[in-house]
Amino acid sequence: MILIAVISLGAIGAIGAVFLYAASKKFEVYEDPRIAQVQEVLPGANCGGCGYPGCGGFATACVKADTLDGLLCPVGGAPVMGKVAAILGKEAASAEPMVAVVRCNGTCAARPRTNRYDGVKSCAIASTLYGGETGCSFGCLGYGDCVAACNFDAIHVNPDTGLPEVDEDKCTSCGACVKACPKNIIELRKKGPKSRRIFVSCVNKDKGAVARKACANACIGCGKCAKECPFGAITVENNVAYIDYTKCRMCRKCVAVCPTGAIHELNFPPRKEAAPAVSAAPVKPAVAPKAEAKPEAPQTAASQVETKEETNQK
Amino acid sequence: MLRTFRIGGIHPPENKLSAGKKITALAAPKQVIIPLSQHIGAPAQAVVKKGDPVKVGTLVAKAGGFVSANIHSSVSGKVNKIDNALDASGYKRPAIYIDVEGDEWEETIDRSDALVKDCTLSSKEIVDKIAAAGIVGLGGATFPTQVKLLPPPGSKAEIIIINAVECEPYLTSDHSLMMEKGEQILVGVTLLMKAVNVNKAVIGIENNKPDAIAHLTKLATAYPGIEIMPLKVQYPQGGEKQLIDAVIRRQVKSGALPISAGAVVQNVGTAYAVYEAVQKNKPLFERVVTVTGKAVANPSNFLVRMGTPINTLIEAAGGIPENTGKIIGGGPMMGKALVSAEVPVTKGSSGVLLLTKEESVRKPMQDCIRCAKCVNACPMGLNPAFLMKFTVYKDWEKAEANYIQDCIECGSCSYTCPANRPLLDQIRLGKGKVMGIIRARKS
Numbered sequence: 001m002i003l004i005a006v007i008s009l010g011a012i013g014a015i016g017a018v019f020l021y022a023a024s025k026k027f028e029v030y031e032d033p034r035i036a037q038v039q040e041v042l043p044g045a046n047c048g049g050c051g052y053p054g055c056g057g058f059a060t061a062c063v064k065a066d067t068l069d070g071l072l073c074p075v076g077g078a079p080v081m082g083k084v085a086a087i088l089g090k091e092a093a094s095a096e097p098m099v100a101v102v103r104c105n106g107t108c109a110a111r112p113r114t115n116r117y118d119g120v121k122s123c124a125i126a127s128t129l130y131g132g133e134t135g136c137s138f139g140c141l142g143y144g145d146c147v148a149a150c151n152f153d154a155i156h157v158n159p160d161t162g163l164p165e166v167d168e169d170k171c172t173s174c175g176a177c178v179k180a181c182p183k184n185i186i187e188l189r190k191k192g193p194k195s196r197r198i199f200v201s202c203v204n205k206d207k208g209a210v211a212r213k214a215c216a217n218a219c220i221g222c223g224k225c226a227k228e229c230p231f232g233a234i235t236v237e238n239n240v241a242y243i244d245y246t247k248c249r250m251c252r253k254c255v256a257v258c259p260t261g262a263i264h265e266l267n268f269p270p271r272k273e274a275a276p277a278v279s280a281a282p283v284k285p286a287v288a289p290k291a292e293a294k295p296e297a298p299q300t301a302a303s304q305v306e307t308k309e310e311t312n313q314k
Numbered sequence: 315m316l317r318t319f320r321i322g323g324i325h326p327p328e329n330k331l332s333a334g335k336k337i338t339a340l341a342a343p344k345q346v347i348i349p350l351s352q353h354i355g356a357p358a359q360a361v362v363k364k365g366d367p368v369k370v371g372t373l374v375a376k377a378g379g380f381v382s383a384n385i386h387s388s389v390s391g392k393v394n395k396i397d398n399a400l401d402a403s404g405y406k407r408p409a410i411y412i413d414v415e416g417d418e419w420e421e422t423i424d425r426s427d428a429l430v431k432d433c434t435l436s437s438k439e440i441v442d443k444i445a446a447a448g449i450v451g452l453g454g455a456t457f458p459t460q461v462k463l464l465p466p467p468g469s470k471a472e473i474i475i476i477n478a479v480e481c482e483p484y485l486t487s488d489h490s491l492m493m494e495k496g497e498q499i500l501v502g503v504t505l506l507m508k509a510v511n512v513n514k515a516v517i518g519i520e521n522n523k524p525d526a527i528a529h530l531t532k533l534a535t536a537y538p539g540i541e542i543m544p545l546k547v548q549y550p551q552g553g554e555k556q557l558i559d560a561v562i563r564r565q566v567k568s569g570a571l572p573i574s575a576g577a578v579v580q581n582v583g584t585a586y587a588v589y590e591a592v593q594k595n596k597p598l599f600e601r602v603v604t605v606t607g608k609a610v611a612n613p614s615n616f617l618v619r620m621g622t623p624i625n626t627l628i629e630a631a632g633g634i635p636e637n638t639g640k641i642i643g644g645g646p647m648m649g650k651a652l653v654s655a656e657v658p659v660t661k662g663s664s665g666v667l668l669l670t671k672e673e674s675v676r677k678p679m680q681d682c683i684r685c686a687k688c689v690n691a692c693p694m695g696l697n698p699a700f701l702m703k704f705t706v707y708k709d710w711e712k713a714e715a716n717y718i719q720d721c722i723e724c725g726s727c728s729y730t731c732p733a734n735r736p737l738l739d740q741i742r743l744g745k746g747k748v749m750g751i752i753r754a755r756k757s
Contacts, residue, residue: 125742129404130403130404131406210406
């Protein structure tokens, strides 16, 4: 009896095997074996920072593309792209390493609270309801949507300042936090030589006096930095300064003239006259120039306001 | 058996503290702030500049598009500046600041109390007058009225439904208006009927206002075609689609306009504004606002000029009570906590509600126990628990497939949830995202 069962099951199995073999040959889809090879060397984080759906999508795009120009795995950076280029026999595009930068320095101390929010702790939801717990409706809300979006544990909200801080060693510049931030505060900027960079840590578009009232560290759009910059890297638009990192040559003159300390310098060696400890955390510029420049600030802000109104009326 | 809408709904405590209070006109404050975005659609464009003298009723901003509305000065005086001002949206947006001097009205406005019943204007002229007066839906959604009165080609209005249900707890501004301006409202309704060329109108009033029902029913005998329909008390009956279902037993398809069911719905306050605009040449620059709250000394209904800071209203009602936790602009269900007591009254301000600390506190969120109370409460037949989940997981395709875009943001789900889950907070976010995706796909 048992023999019949073994033989019949064996026969069914054999027929099935033949059928499956034939089907697999007939309906075979050719996949470039290099896709799997490329995918092997990619980090496998599936973060989407490259702009493709996951590492598989990026690998396919690399294999299909004629050149690797414009294709970059921000997580792996140059080493990984080198490996990809070696597999495909193509030239790897050289790309400057980037890093996420939080452009708000409205710490709890600098931005007085005007109200309290007790809804869902989500920046996306809070920003649909109102401008935030302080007088500044452009600044960081601090509920950590960027932290939740980061796949690399590279951004955390500092409980003392209420602001997110980027861990430069972990940040892969995938841009997930940039997309998650409803206030468009986070920007990907050139990491810079020795990780040194200068940026305006404020996005407040209010007029100078209004911005200043809401936050002691706000950019008031006075334009001193733009005048000071020898390279024309700074533009002031909508009452807020912006430093073009492709033009900036790291002379730090703008940092010294900023009356509110909105321009931050990172990872520079200490200056001679003032020597605050330099760390990875955003460093406030030397105190001395801030105090000097203060009396002039309101005047500059006022003239700014007037010109703005004139253009409005036109 | 009284009618109501057939799907979902809740019945929160009514707390109509200011019911039966006469409408008191508040004097204009020293300065008014008139936001340029007081309506749904494009912001209006200012037509005055710094230093310009204005009178009560002077046009200060022109409609900025098809879906937009004119804005008129609510006071006489001088334009101080045009600058950003914090408004009920919680953001700083452009507004006109006017310093008040005296109280001089435009000569064209008929300031007498006499009732003007006859109107010889054609329907187009009526709609044009409504558009010129800057009238928007005064129930709170602030959709420009003239747009609603011009049905898209191929659709035909059969009936005007007047929304006088005032289903939001606490609010009594419509109620007080019906008691004091009943005749004017009925004339306004006949004007609306003429504007869209129909001969039938129904005024839906919830049964918790028996005095208003009796008053209007008595008056309506002189106005052919207008019927007063008492409705069962059920929130959110003031929703356009809910009211159509309650009154004419028709449902509006997902994504369709109410006109597809043959109905044009207007708020009772809007009907009064239409009367004033067409018969008295008076643009929309003042409205009735309820100031209320359990701790408020004197809950009242005020006739307020647009742009008056709400703390002026609160002062008139006895000041901010000591243990106030939140100040809500609008009613407790759909209203929004205000960032500051200095935000101005706008066309959409139906009430100011002061909640005590105990009332305003949010209880901690717990896990969903799948009790389906929110599903039973949803007046649109949606599944709020799932929609919240789809939003949290950013699954926009599923959210759209489950009609998140049909949510009317009434808050019944959050109100009824025993686990205090912030259903509406999340769904509102998801709805916004999905609407954006749909718009991007269409264009």
